[in-house]
Amino acid sequence: MSPASAVAVCALVWAAFLGAHLALNGRWWPWLAVSLLPPPLFAAVPLALLVASAATGSALGAALAAGCLIAGWTQNGLNHRALSGxxxxxxxxxxxxxxxxxxxxxxxxxxxxxxxxxxxxxxxxxxxxxxxxxxxxxxxxxxxxxxxxxxxxxxxxxxxxxxxxxxxxxxxxxxxxxxxxxxxxxxxxxxxxxxxxxxxxxxxxxxxxxxxxxxxxxxxxxxxxxxxxxxxxxxxxxxxxxxxxxxxxxxxxxxxxxxxxxxxxxxxxxxxxxxxxxxxxxxxxxxxxxxxxxxxxxxxxxxxxxxxxxxxxxxxxxxxxxxxxxxxxxxxxxxxxxxxx
CATH class of the missing domain: 3.60.10.10 (Endonuclease/exonuclease/phosphatase)
Structure with missing residues (x-):
């Protein structure tokens, strides 16, 4: 498997996890344990995938990572409004x-x-x-x-x-x-x-x-x-x-x-x-x-x-x-x- 393909697979796995998280979080009681993940991970993981996609030339990985960053933005705990000063x-x-x-x-x-x-x-x-x-x-x-x-x-x-x-x-x-x-x-x-x-x-x-x-x-x-x-x-x-x-x-x-x-x-x-x-x-x-x-x-x-x-x-x-x-x-x-x- 090429590096670009590996990054795309990792991005696909994260996208599948994020989809399950958004669908089950707060609705299915066993997911309560999963939801205890550190919120910054929902920004750090797709950002890392974006960097890896740029380094390997994986267009699919970049698209999936960008989509995950946007879809999971409310989960990451970042206060983007602080940047406005x-x-x-x-x-x-x-x-x-x-x-x-x-x-x-x-x-x-x-x-x-x-x-x-x-x-x-x-x-x-x-x-x-x-x-x-x-x-x-x-x-x-x-x-x-x-x-x-x-x-x-x-x-x-x-x-x-x-x-x-x-x-x-x-x-x-x-x-x-x-x-x-x-x-x-x-x-x-x-x-x-x-x-x-x-x-x-x-x-x-x-x-x-x-x-x-x-x-x-x-x-x-x-x-x-x-x-x-x-x-x-x-x-x-x-x-x-x-x-x-x-x-x-x-x-x-x-x-x-x-x-x-x-x-x-x-x-x-x-x-x-x-x-x-x-x-x-x-x-x-x-x-x-x-x-x-x-x-x-x-x-x-x-x-x-x-x-x-x-x-x-x-x-x-x-x-x-x-x-x-x-x-x-x-x-x-x-x-x-x-x-x-």
Missing amino acids: SSVRDAEVEGIRVVSWNTQHWNQGRDPDDFYAFLHTLPADIYLLQEYLNGYEGGEVWDIDDEERLRREFPGHRLVIDNNAVTLSRFPPTGPPVPVGACSLRVDVRTPAGVLSTYNVHIPVQLTVMNPLCRAFFRDMRRRHEARRREYDALVADLLANPHPFLVSGDFNTSAAIGDIRRMPRSAHDAIGANRALLPSSWNARWKPRLWRIDWVFTSAGLCARSYAFRDPGGLSDHLAQDVTITTTTTTTTDSEEMNR
């Missing part, structure tokens, strides 16, 4: 500042003073904090009660706790909190611009670390797939029925390569266009280099993410904190709105 600096932004963070079992095993000191380094109008509980991966979890200290640390914020989530808002709630599914929390608040619905989201993790050759692994993966589907279904149903502008943020345990993120409705716009990183990553905060983004921010029509960054928690969690500033928009579409579509 159109996002504004944090200091220039005025609006509603929201900090969303998976605390990794609150301050379990760590100094509570360090935990709260980190939150105070990010003075926000609204905090959306996940994993208000103690426990350990794959084991039992315990409810906790840190309400007294939360009120003491944030006297200017209203406190809402439910579904193992904490929402702290400088703006008053317009009604009782709404648990969404079993793991997320909706709180409607009255801002100077009107009612804003905040969604504090935590989608269950895909897999338990165990022997992948045993039956228990596949039973657990199927159970978790169903749990994730229920959480996404509950979230999407609530968003579609909500008449208010909304901000959805939290730990989705979903990378760009995991098809579950496609369940989000078209009315929810990914805020990543306001971030300045080409490959934004929110996990794992304790590793260098960090991997990819599994924490997300979505905004509805009428809202615009003007500044969006990930903040290092200094070892307090395996998730970086999301720091986003939103503003209201007019009926005239602005450049910033288009950036987030």
